[in-house]
Amino acid sequence: MIAVIPVRDGVLPAGADEAIAECDGRAVVAGSETAAVELTGIAREALLVELGDVAFGRWAAALCAGVAELGTADVILCPHSPDGRDLAPRLAFTLDRPLYAGATRVTPAVVQLARAGGRELHEVHPAGAFVATLQPGVRGVESFGEPPAVRTIDASDVEPVAADATVVDVLPPDARTMDLAEARRIVGGGAGLDAPVRFEMLAAFAAEIDATIGATRVITDRSWVHHDKQIGTTGVVVDPELYLAFGISGAVQHTAGLGSPDHIVSVNTDPHCPMMAMADLAIVSDANATLDELLRRLGGLVERPGG
Amino acid sequence: MADVDVVVVGAGPAGSTAATVLARAGHSVILLERGPFPGSKNMYGGVVYPRILDQLHPEWWEDAPIQRWVTRRSTMVLTDDQALTVDFRSEKWGRPPYNGATAFRPDWDSWLASKAQAAGATLVCSTTATGLLRERGRVVGVTTDRPEGDLRADVVIACDGVNSFLAKDAGLYGEVDAANYTVGVKETLGLPKEVIDERFAVRGREGVDIEILGGTGGVNGGAFLYTNFDTLAVGCVLKLPALAAQELRPEAIIAGLKRHPAIAPLVEGGDVAEYSAHVIPEAGLAMMPKMTGDGILVAGDAAAMCLAAGIWLEGVNFAMASGIYAGEAAAEALAAGDPSAAGLAGYERRLEDTFVLRDHRKLRRAPGLVLSDRVQHLYPEMIANTVERMFRVDNPAPKPGLRAIFNSERKRAGIKLADLARDARDGLRSFG
Amino acid sequence: MRITVCWKWVAVDGADPDDRWAGVSPADEAALETALTLAGNGGEVTVVTVGATGSDAGLRRATAVGATHVIRVDGEGLGARDVARAIAPIARGSDYVLCGDYSLDRGTGAVPAYLAAELGAAQALGLVGVDRTRVPLRVVRRLDGGRREILDVPTPAVLSVEGAVARLRRAGLAETLSASTATIEVVAGPRPAEHDVVVTPYRPRARMLPPPSGGTLARVRDILDIGAAPAHGDAVTLDPPEAAQRIIDQLREWRYLPRDTA
Numbered sequence A: 001m002i003a004v005i006p007v008r009d010g011v012l013p014a015g016a017d018e019a020i021a022e023c024d025g026r027a028v029v030a031g032s033e034t035a036a037v038e039l040t041g042i043a044r045e046a047l048l049v050e051l052g053d054v055a056f057g058r059w060a061a062a063l064c065a066g067v068a069e070l071g072t073a074d075v076i077l078c079p080h081s082p083d084g085r086d087l088a089p090r091l092a093f094t095l096d097r098p099l100y101a102g103a104t105r106v107t108p109a110v111v112q113l114a115r116a117g118g119r120e121l122h123e124v125h126p127a128g129a130f131v132a133t134l135q136p137g138v139r140g141v142e143s144f145g146e147p148p149a150v151r152t153i154d155a156s157d158v159e160p161v162a163a164d165a166t167v168v169d170v171l172p173p174d175a176r177t178m179d180l181a182e183a184r185r186i187v188g189g190g191a192g193l194d195a196p197v198r199f200e201m202l203a204a205f206a207a208e209i210d211a212t213i214g215a216t217r218v219i220t221d222r223s224w225v226h227h228d229k230q231i232g233t234t235g236v237v238v239d240p241e242l243y244l245a246f247g248i249s250g251a252v253q254h255t256a257g258l259g260s261p262d263h264i265v266s267v268n269t270d271p272h273c274p275m276m277a278m279a280d281l282a283i284v285s286d287a288n289a290t291l292d293e294l295l296r297r298l299g300g301l302v303e304r305p306g307g
Numbered sequence B: 001m002a003d004v005d006v007v008v009v010g011a012g013p014a015g016s017t018a019a020t021v022l023a024r025a026g027h028s029v030i031l032l033e034r035g036p037f038p039g040s041k042n043m044y045g046g047v048v049y050p051r052i053l054d055q056l057h058p059e060w061w062e063d064a065p066i067q068r069w070v071t072r073r074s075t076m077v078l079t080d081d082q083a084l085t086v087d088f089r090s091e092k093w094g095r096p097p098y099n100g101a102t103a104f105r106p107d108w109d110s111w112l113a114s115k116a117q118a119a120g121a122t123l124v125c126s127t128t129a130t131g132l133l134r135e136r137g138r139v140v141g142v143t144t145d146r147p148e149g150d151l152r153a154d155v156v157i158a159c160d161g162v163n164s165f166l167a168k169d170a171g172l173y174g175e176v177d178a179a180n181y182t183v184g185v186k187e188t189l190g191l192p193k194e195v196i197d198e199r200f201a202v203r204g205r206e207g208v209d210i211e212i213l214g215g216t217g218g219v220n221g222g223a224f225l226y227t228n229f230d231t232l233a234v235g236c237v238l239k240l241p242a243l244a245a246q247e248l249r250p251e252a253i254i255a256g257l258k259r260h261p262a263i264a265p266l267v268e269g270g271d272v273a274e275y276s277a278h279v280i281p282e283a284g285l286a287m288m289p290k291m292t293g294d295g296i297l298v299a300g301d302a303a304a305m306c307l308a309a310g311i312w313l314e315g316v317n318f319a320m321a322s323g324i325y326a327g328e329a330a331a332e333a334l335a336a337g338d339p340s341a342a343g344l345a346g347y348e349r350r351l352e353d354t355f356v357l358r359d360h361r362k363l364r365r366a367p368g369l370v371l372s373d374r375v376q377h378l379y380p381e382m383i384a385n386t387v388e389r390m391f392r393v394d395n396p397a398p399k400p401g402l403r404a405i406f407n408s409e410r411k412r413a414g415i416k417l418a419d420l421a422r423d424a425r426d427g428l429r430s431f432g
Numbered sequence C: 001m002r003i004t005v006c007w008k009w010v011a012v013d014g015a016d017p018d019d020r021w022a023g024v025s026p027a028d029e030a031a032l033e034t035a036l037t038l039a040g041n042g043g044e045v046t047v048v049t050v051g052a053t054g055s056d057a058g059l060r061r062a063t064a065v066g067a068t069h070v071i072r073v074d075g076e077g078l079g080a081r082d083v084a085r086a087i088a089p090i091a092r093g094s095d096y097v098l099c100g101d102y103s104l105d106r107g108t109g110a111v112p113a114y115l116a117a118e119l120g121a122a123q124a125l126g127l128v129g130v131d132r133t134r135v136p137l138r139v140v141r142r143l144d145g146g147r148r149e150i151l152d153v154p155t156p157a158v159l160s161v162e163g164a165v166a167r168l169r170r171a172g173l174a175e176t177l178s179a180s181t182a183t184i185e186v187v188a189g190p191r192p193a194e195h196d197v198v199v200t201p202y203r204p205r206a207r208m209l210p211p212p213s214g215g216t217l218a219r220v221r222d223i224l225d226i227g228a229a230p231a232h233g234d235a236v237t238l239d240p241p242e243a244a245q246r247i248i249d250q251l252r253e254w255r256y257l258p259r260d261t262a
Ligand SMILES: Cc1cc2nc3c(=O)[nH]c(=O)nc-3n(C[C@H](O)[C@H](O)[C@H](O)COP(=O)(O)OP(=O)(O)OC[C@H]3O[C@@H](n4cnc5c(N)ncnc54)[C@H](O)[C@@H]3O)c2cc1C
Pocket: A119, A189, A190, A191, A192, A193, A215, A216, A217, A218, A219, A230, A231, A232, A233, A234, A235, A236, A246, A247, A248, A249, A250, A251, A252, A253, A254, A257, A267, A268, A269, A270, A273, A285, A286, A287, A288
């Protein structure tokens, strides 16, 4: 098994460490400024393939032609990050192998896949060599300790074989538009909040502390916020450092997707619910009124939406 | 020029039956529904009485999407810690032609609408009628929320449910009073079929309908508990002004009902699969609009035809019936080339001649009676205490006589004999 | 300009596998809207679905909002590779192929990349913005870590868009009516490959954690999966104003807020 990790400007994608760990430390690190990638503890042996700017058509062609390991590996594993998700089908296509995307566990003989929006686990037994992508956040990693043995290939001059898009610019993260899965600070709302407008207020409060909003399924089922914002086993798995829970009971399906925040604040009228038991700061109070007050205090600037 | 003969607004039970009748009579019909499919937005308690379909869809039970056939019907009177149940079951209700059934509205309404489509009506979903088109005081079609969405028709049948915007727009309603409405709230609880069978002592497709007086946390209203195939429907119907005055949330009232010692063992362990709420026109006859205008008919809940009289909560059958009659009357008027109010008069005649208005007349005092403070708060206590003392063995004291118990409980509850007599008379007139 | 749009018709999450409870994702809708605007007047937009009879309802809707052609490739339970293979002959020759970033059942997002490979086209997937006015087309793609990438896309290209990119227009009444009876072109598709799949409810995998740096207590906490949360006090009951102040104070203490706020 070998992990193929697309990097840009020396930055590893989400879930790179886990994909490499799943392949017991063997990695092909391919992309731009691969020499700058910090791999100590993450990999045991790494092949750095310098490919220049992102261009999935050209990358796939260069990798399949120029990296003998890919031809011989029984499993090629990419992280299911945006770049990994887009590169893997290209690799599978070029090598004419099946693709198992969105796996939660991968061995040469058995692959487990999260399906049906994360409600089901599908177990398949591949008949031969294949390509897979691994969901970030599902396995965790242990450090390999030593820096890896590193080899380098320069393939940046490989001719384009397919039309590819041209990168014009890469914009830095913006907390408000950040994907929930990657957010470091999350303000979550549950059924204790009494109206859709509360989630606009929650967003206003979140903006004040550079956080992203999340919600429970009860809320996304009501379409008060989009399903993208649902935290939990059937929503997004997150791992923030700060989590503030407003009117959330803390059902396992929710907290199982919560990772292990350094700090949890819970505001709930029920002092005994699981979310309160998990919290570092557990406040028994009306979450709606507390939100009003928070906005009043923080946001001399923030208008309360909906009056 | 009209685009179609008839536009039916609302693919609920009323709209789909009206459209079926008209399409079968050879008229072009468009059935507008604002939801993505018929029944998608509709909720109700859960029991339908479909016998009215016998003519329209003979042997409807062969393919009707039912959950269970109601073969057991119980009426429960609850106080805080007592329950008196009158329980009836009949095997007859478990075979054709059946009596009532539990069914899900998305299934039921889609099924009825598919019959209309099969008859030739055109169903257009995700489309809301936003107003009436008029010409010289006559209704000649509807406007919709689609681009270039005007639809001209010789007759419009408003089956757009409670609070009918179209009937109001047509000026068929007088003043509307909030006191005439109740709000229905319902939870659907998931439980394995075997557990339901065992708890409710039923088998196969047999099901239970329990109507409950009391148990609504002091808010005037009633409650119900129905068995579906592998879910239960538990909910209450609450008088709007009373609910507002109590500052209690409907969810809290259902939660209280589910905690009642007589209910808790039945619903225990059920996962809440769904929660919904809806307004019910409750005052029956007292609030019905004019049924007919020039070029327009009103049917079903849009015409306040839901019968909500305590232990009766029937609306779907009234809606289906009025839909059929509206369809027949419209076909008559179209055939005669006169879709004016006069030409459409066959509708009201049919309503008067059948259970639709007769049941409403007969039961016109029932909502007031059942939702009155005495029936709601005093009688349950009195009856339950009376029965409790009757069955209590207080040895060495000898058994007291029933009349003595009853009278002392009546006095304790503060019920005047005259009031009791009046309520009994009203009750007999309505239900007798 | 010729554009092909891929629509996947799926039964809504958790509901019965029934046409009533089915639809396409907001992302697929956004793909069609983007295509319709890109194509403008005189352009051609073909919507293709690989699916069973039920998906005709989706194609009718696509017709009603203005798709020039709709085609259903008959097939069910196909993998991403087979779906792409079935769509490729229809999409070949298009300037752009537009997909949703995800379908309603949140498959794997592999179809668009496969399609690009099949067609030898450029790909730009997971877009959060499309600037229709520029040539070549300029788009914004979501990366991880909250970053965004700006791309210039040549033709032919496969694009996949998120739901927020555009909102599908409403079909006119007349178009809706005529689409409701239109016949849908159906072509035969591949048969699904036989797989042995064992389906179980989702169970999260035990996560590997670095050895706890603290003492026994931290280890116990890890084993109990309370994560890194430090020991906490009991719940405090506070009035909303006090509660808000307490939260702000605490956030300041944890340094999520600068020391000098409110
Ligand atoms: C297969 C399956 C998968 C699921 N997947 C997910 C998932 O991915 N994500 C998810 O979130 N859920 C999921 N659920 C649902 C989950 O089981 C819970 O139902 C849900 O998380 C509860 O959401 P909640 O905390 O908002 O609501 P509730 O459990 O109803 O809790 C509301 C809380 O608000 C409190 N409250 C009420 N009023 C106030 C007030 N005025 N002020 C403060 N607090 C108040 C209450 O005390 C309570 O603690 C799943 C369920 C199943 C069966």
